[in-house]
Amino acid sequence: MAKHRGRGVATINYPVGMNLGGDPSQALVHSNPTGKFTVALSSIDLGQGMKSVTRQICAETLGVPVEDVYVDTADSDTGPHCMGSFASRGTHRVGNAVITAAREARAVMLEAAAEELEVDPGDLETDGKGSIRVKGAPHRSISVRDVAIAAQFKQGKTISGRGIFLVPLSDVDPETGEMSPATCYAHACLIVEVEVDDETGEIAVLKMTSAYEIGRAINPKLVEQQLVGGSWMGMSHALYETPEPYYPNTRDGPRDFNEYLMPGPGDICQHDIIVLERPAPDGPFGAKGPGEMCANPVLPAVANAIFNAVGVRINELPITPEKVLKALKARGGGAAGASSGRAP
């Protein structure tokens, strides 16, 4: 009886948006009469932070503080069409739609400001703090609030914009599979350390280290929650979960959380994450989408680490203690053969 440590690695990429494209999203942006903006969407915030990402993108594009923007979404009577929150598409597709809408609204805002300041709109810039000023002459400025009031009550202008983003649908060649699946890809490498008990077959995940390249982290805290949560899901997929424990036999399916196994808080390990940003040419500020990919590298990295620890390959998920013990037994039992070539 012994516990054996091992390390495993996986490197992956992940496509952003629905495969083949053809998945549009729209956004509407408008100002109220005192210069506060609403982004109208129908995209769903699943907890991933859809509303925060689009809010920050809108504020950056308009050139106003993020507090002056709120996102209103998930109502089919008020929000324009969105394909949905899936396929790592929210930040990329909806973000681009918001940029287009916000640019249009910004152009009207600058026109209205130019009329008030009696300058050319091209000579104006936003300070990101709620004011619009003449480039090179910052003392000549006007607040976004005053611009909105003037636009609404004096000039009769609507500070608003429309946006849509669509990656045109790609054909697929039936004979060769030639296609344009995605316009950009995120990347990752994950290294995991495990400890395998050769008596019980139990596996403890001790540590993860990962690098994720995601184009641009619009909000680092939201990126972190995705990557940490995703790695937990990956570990759960690797070692615990299935509604059909003896697939393809359908027997003994779990009916509730007492029977459906998942790791608990005590099973979660340290995870050091490093984020790289290589902007996608067509991403909003270069952003891709880290949402789905972050579970994927964990599964094979854990399997590879188990091999590194005890020298058995488990090709069937989830890698339960039962499967580990059977594999050890088939190979001669115990830790035999597992002592050489240990991970550094």
Next chain:
Amino acid sequence: MLEFRKDIFADERDDNLIEIGQPTQRQDILGHVTGTSPFYDDHRFANLLHLKILRSPHAHARIRSIDDSAAARAPGVKRIIRAADVPVNLNTLLSLIQFGKDDEPSLAADVVRYKGEPILGIVATSERAALEAMALVRVSYDQLPAVFDVEEALKPGAPSVNPTYPKNTFEYYGKYDHQKLRFGDVESAFKQADLVLEDRYQMSPIEHAPTETNGSIAVPDTNGRFIVYTSTQALFFSLDTAAKINAMQSNQLHFIGGTVGGGFGGKVDTMTEPLAILAARLTGAPVRYRFSRHEEMQFGSPRGAERISIKDGVMKDGRIVARQVRAYFDSGAYTRLSSYAVVKCVAHIPGPYTIPNVHADVYCVFTNRTPATAMRGFGVTALDFALESHMDKDAVALGIDPLEFRILNAYRDGDMKAHRREAKNCALIECAQVAAEKANWPLRDEFRRLSSRQGGGPARTGGAADRARAPAIAPAAAPPQPMPQRVAYERPTPAAPARTPPTPPPRSAPPPPTAPTPAGSTHGAPRFSSVFGTRRR
């Protein structure tokens, strides 16, 4: 816990931004942490009715008769909903984007094709009353032979699961029972390979396990409209699906989503909205239809099982010269979204590596189990498990460090991918380098110096892409390149280290950190000469 490496790719980024990159607190966080964010089930209605669904106890059976007369008279029961009540009782989710044929009824009319398939709806004044009435329904079945294994389902004489696709496979392009990928010539490459490795991988189904189960409340509004409070992940997708099944105009439905208690792909299928709306139409009252935990676990769609076989041809210098994949997606009894995932899977093959010869056949197979659907990483998660497990075996067999083996084969800008598009904006090598450094995984100097931005190009796949019909399909593809008549991996950088004949150790352990190849020992025959070129430092 989270840090940035802003130095990498800095020349491609404008970092002079104000709001982008800030850890701004989300606008709805206070509602979430104080328990006041509204979920669909937080909406209260005085006269709310409850819909519960009678489900099949059999995996495959003909319904001989249904006697619901006692249930209809049970206390609190307002309405029984039968298959004949559903206006359009056959649908497939992707019909909204014209992909696939309608194959799934909302309520089974004559045959049930998986254990848990909906047969009958009972609308009552409480969930308890509905469940008690359900116990009074008498259904008699003739059991039919069932099939649960994807490869069994493809054999001649296997029970036919889904009458829309009687051969148990989704039909691609009106003529194929699978999606193909053909790039280069794997058969020749296998013959030339130093080593050929084959293995098979299996992922079982996985449940989304959301805290909030699938559900919705449909409320009659004025003007013949209905307000639907829903947990959907895709508001208009669900709205249009519900409108189709109920034969209603889309503007008769007002969908209100909002906070979702966990989606992960399991709330795209629109499993509750159509019948909740139908029940509200038939009773004139608000109706709630929510899954119990048991329903969510066993009868809500899971991430489907996938069986994946991989065959790699590798050279002693570490190059992968051929990769063949055969995969079966277990779609369960109906298509839902698995047909789409098959194509996405094929697009992902052979993973983020540049391999000159790739061949894949991927099948969407029908079996008598709960229909599968989308889940985080759809079409890719199981494939990545198989590919990256197999990469490890390749590396061990060749006696090469598994991470260096990946860097060696990683795709780079300008490489041609198997689906015949140029690789751009690559960063796999950099991720490997950064993770290795952080985890003290020893990489030799020449691997630390490689870049996704250098050394790529169509020559690495022997110009295979030029034989493609790329321009005919996508004018946006890379312009045709002169075809190099050789399978050579020309990489100008980095300098070649000393060639060490591969000694296959039994383990995939990274080499000890104390013994990296000394920087000076780069004389002599070049290692990976055909990969890195022969330039010496």
